[in-house]
Amino acid sequence: MFTKIYWIQNNHYGTPLGIMARPRGNDALEDEIRNLKMRGVQVLVCLLEDAEIYELGLRNEQSLCNKYGIEYLHLPIQDRGVPTSLHAVKKIVKHVQEKLRNQESAVIHCRMGIGRSSIIAGAVLLDSSRTDGDVLEFITRSRGLAVPDTEEQVHWLKHFDRS
Numbered sequence: 001m002f003t004k005i006y007w008i009q010n011n012h013y014g015t016p017l018g019i020m021a022r023p024r025g026n027d028a029l030e031d032e033i034r035n036l037k038m039r040g041v042q043v044l045v046c047l048l049e050d051a052e053i054y055e056l057g058l059r060n061e062q063s064l065c066n067k068y069g070i071e072y073l074h075l076p077i078q079d080r081g082v083p084t085s086l087h088a089v090k091k092i093v094k095h096v097q098e099k100l101r102n103q104e105s106a107v108i109h110c111r112m113g114i115g116r117s118s119i120i121a122g123a124v125l126l127d128s129s130r131t132d133g134d135v136l137e138f139i140t141r142s143r144g145l146a147v148p149d150t151e152e153q154v155h156w157l158k159h160f161d162r163s
Contacts, residue, residue: 037069
C-alpha cells in the first residue's frame with residue numbers, strides 16, 4: 001500500500017495540489033516514488049529536516065525523483081515548527097504556484113502530512129481572494145482532520161506576507 005495523497009479541493013489553479021505523509025523509506029522508497037510518478041505527480045516538496053530524512057530512510061528521495069522525472073524541492077522545517085527563512089518559503093511558494101499555473105501537479109510532504117505540509121500548501125493557495133481561514137478549511141476538509149498541528153503554525157500562515 002502506498003502513501004496516500006490528500007488532494008486539496010477548491011484549488012483555484014485547476015491543477016492538483018496535494019499533501020501527504022512522508023513516503024515509506026529504505027527498500028520501499030523507489031516503489032513509492034515510481035507510484036507518485038504514475039499518479040501524475042510532477043513536483044515533490046519535502047519539508048523534512050536532514051536528521052529526519054536519515055532517520056526515515058529517505059536519503060535517496062531526491063535522486064529517485066530525478067530518475068523518475070519528478071522535480072524535487074527541499075525546504076527543511078522543524079517538526080511542529082514554522083519556517084525560519086521567509087525568503088526560502090517565498091521562493092518555493094512562487095515556484096510551486098508557477099508549476100500549478102503551467103498545469104504541473106505538486107505534492108508537499110512532511111513527516112505526517114498535517115502541520116508543515118499544510119502551512120506551505122496554505123501559503124501556495126493564498127491569494128487576494130482567499131483568507132488563511134478559508135485555505136485551512138479547504139485543507140482540513142481534504143485531509144480529513146484539523147490542520148495544522150500547532151497554534152504557532154496557524155499564526156505563521158495568518159501573518160504570511162504574500163508579496
